[in-house]
Amino acid sequence: MKKAPERLRFSALAVDAVVLGIVDGELCGLVSEVNRPPYYVNILGFLGGLINIEENADEACERVLYEKGGLKNVYVEQLYTFSEVERDKRNRVISVAYIALVRPDTAASYKFADASFVPLKKLKNLAYDHDEMLQMAKSRLQGKFAYTNIAQYLLPRHFTLSELQATYEIVLQKEFDKRNFRKKVLSLDLVKETGLVQDGVKNRPAALYEFSSQKIKEFQLLT
Amino acid sequence: MKKAPERLRFSALAVDAVVLGIVDGELCGLVSEVNRPPYYVNILGFLGGLINIEENADEACERVLYEKGGLKNVYVEQLYTFSEVERDKRNRVISVAYIALVRPDTAASYKFADASFVPLKKLKNLAYDHDEMLQMAKSRLQGKFAYTNIAQYLLPRHFTLSELQATYEIVLQKEFDKRNFRKKVLSLDLVKETGLVQDGVKNRPAALYEFSSQKIKEFQLLT
DNA sequence: GCAAAAGTGTTAGGTATACACCCATGC
């Protein structure tokens, strides 16, 4: 593979990953300290890194998630490409942004370098154009929650219907009626019983469910 | 604005535009001959071009649409970024793809260099990864038709409800009941009457409507 | 008066919403 001719190669290419997960009932984003003097110091930003010559953007994202976040096998999807000329004040950098979703076990016990999960409502004044990235990631997630089974990537493999409902309520910022919610997810075949029940809880143990399909599938709106 | 350091600048950056419009009751894409020996000869592809150092991807797309397609003031939205290492066999090129929509007057009388509107079902074996781009553009358009007022960009400013219905049927490849369709679009306030009627038709003239909002707005699903 | 497309209402079935109490378990 040849490089492009010199005059056409003015920009670096990066990926940024908006990693989302639920911690203590709140939707959180994974951020770390950005330290790029003189413009970006004492400021938070999402994980990001440059694309290498031998990889595509998806592969770069996967690598960055592992190298900078210690994350492997997480759900990712491309979000949007940010290309404002001055989006990085130091150099021209075009960034392909991704959304990644992690399950609660990963998010709750997260420990890697200086990266940490911070509730979205505390994520303001991030580095570069990461505020905009976050807004877009949030709307995209909410959109997909309504008509796909993407919620599975924010839940453990087995979960109770109350946990599922809580996940929807946290992401969509909206409450659901317990009975109607259950009827809906069951009638859509979104989830199915595992036959297992909770263990070690101090109240009546709930039945454990799993998603019917591991693949992203489209459903009717959960408004 | 400095360029990025040399070792980080291996790729050219391009935009490609999947321009869609309806001609003779068919959804068509705007393609032109690609002539890039030795790999891409006698083959069709969407309009595309390189991003310049002083512009962002949206601006590059707008410029390419004008320079290579003679198009101005058309609706555009970013679709997806294609970054496979070998997507262009000559050089490493990462491309930010866009969807653009043109109104029937533009599409029907289109004439610019060798570009032309070709029905989607005839667009096979396009250059680069443009087949994949087209599939993605088509699904995106169908998705947005179902829950936004994006249809306005494929219609004239004033249109009859039958034309609106035909547009939905062409894009979604699905027939609607005339009475139910009308009830739906009116109850959603998707469109409103202009008070005008058709002129010069040899049957009963239909009332002309316009979209209630010029901005992209979300609605309930038109399934 | 005929051809062509416009325009219009009703019914039935299904989906969405609102709402309150009993159940199983651990302590």
Next chain:
DNA sequence: GCATGGGTGTATACCTAACACTTTTGC
């Protein structure tokens, strides 16, 4: 036995889907 969250049914309003005939115009 009490505190905690689990689990369940019904009635109503609303929305969707199916369906056919009359109206207006140009020629």
